[in-house]
Amino acid sequence: MITINKGEIRVTKDELFDPQAIFDCGQVFRFDIVDKGYIAYSGQKKARVVDNRDYYSIITKDTDYFYNYFDLGTDYQKIIDNLAAKPFMQESIAYAKGLRILRQDKFENIISFILSSNNNIKRIQGIINRLVQGIGEEYEDYKGFPTPSRMASMDVDFYRQIGAGYRADYVYNTAKVISGGFDIEGLTVMDTQSAKKELMKLKGVGSKVADCILLFGYSKKDVFPVDTWIKKVYQKLCNDTCDTAGMREYLLDLYGEYSGYAQQYLFYAFRDKKV
DNA sequence: CTCCAGGCGGATC
DNA sequence: GATCCGCATGGA
Numbered sequence: 001m002i003t004i005n006k007g008e009i010r011v012t013k014d015e016l017f018d019p020q021a022i023f024d025c026g027q028v029f030r031f032d033i034v035d036k037g038y039i040a041y042s043g044q045k046k047a048r049v050v051d052n053r054d055y056y057s058i059i060t061k062d063t064d065y066f067y068n069y070f071d072l073g074t075d076y077q078k079i080i081d082n083l084a085a086k087p088f089m090q091e092s093i094a095y096a097k098g099l100r101i102l103r104q105d106k107f108e109n110i111i112s113f114i115l116s117s118n119n120n121i122k123r124i125q126g127i128i129n130r131l132v133q134g135i136g137e138e139y140e141d142y143k144g145f146p147t148p149s150r151m152a153s154m155d156v157d158f159y160r161q162i163g164a165g166y167r168a169d170y171v172y173n174t175a176k177v178i179s180g181g182f183d184i185e186g187l188t189v190m191d192t193q194s195a196k197k198e199l200m201k202l203k204g205v206g207s208k209v210a211d212c213i214l215l216f217g218y219s220k221k222d223v224f225p226v227d228t229w230i231k232k233v234y235q236k237l238c239n240d241t242c243d244t245a246g247m248r249e250y251l252l253d254l255y256g257e258y259s260g261y262a263q264q265y266l267f268y269a270f271r272d273k274k275v
Numbered sequence: 276c277t278c279c280a281g282g283c284g285g286a287t288c
Numbered sequence: 289g290a291t292c293c294g295c296a297t298g299g300a
Contacts, residue, residue, distance in 0.1 A: 026281060120280035123298065165296030206283045227281040267281070
């Protein structure tokens with residue numbers, strides 16, 4: 001059962017909701033692991049997830065925002081039932097059960113996944129942490145993700161200094177374009193392929209990064225981000241390899257309307273070598 | 276030392 | 289259109 005009170009969302013433990021899977025699966029880079037739970041940061045907002053005996057508490061001023069953020073309106077049992085008979089799903093879901101696809105802040109998600117390319121999760125988290133600590137807006141006891149205009153106001157050297165490497169130019173340029181009027185909210189109403197085409201106009205956003213942004217920032221499920229781990233999935237499945245676009249089309253067709261969820265179950269399980 | 280990590284942009288054909 | 293290559297950085 002999921003209930004919203006003032007300042008708290010309660011999720012009973014018979015629900016498909018596992019903070020460990022949600023935060024550890026690689027979809028999000030900005031959270032803290034604390035005693036008895038996690039702290040989630042999204043855009044300018046914050047929530048604390050506390051593990052109680054019979055239920056989880058999501059403690060926040062912004063209950064409506066985080067109800068949506070944690071995708072609490074979606075029936076994950078239905079998704080699991082739909083995917084259960086498909087390749088690698090038994091093992092992957094067994095490992096990733098309770099995983100939910102977050103509905104993340106769009107700008108933060110775009111910058112985060114530009115930084116993710118040809119990079120590893122630990123380093124990505126470090127870069128984002130230095131970005132936020134460096135120029136994020138300060139609140140009572142935390143900092144928010146920097147706004148597009150704030151990011152655009154920095155020198156590109158700042159992004160090199162926080163460790164972005166050759167991606168420094170990409171995030172700088174993207175921040176300038178978005179703060180200059182590129183309407184990332186407007187993409188919400190577009191179909192997936194049109195939105196993808198628009199996102200790929202941003203420097204540093206290629207096909208894979210666009211798919212991640214569409215999945216985690218725009219809640220599009222008819223995508224299949226193909227990264228180094230999903231290539232292993234394909235290889236194991238087909239005992240073969242092909243170009244990235246070919247893999248994506250094949251896997252999209254195979255996993256169907258819930259491809260986005262399937263991809264994340266697979267990514268998490270394969271990355272942690274549970275399949 | 277080399278290889279790898281939630282790949283991409285640009286050059287070349 | 290497809291292929292190839294260089295790329296910052298740090299850990300294994």
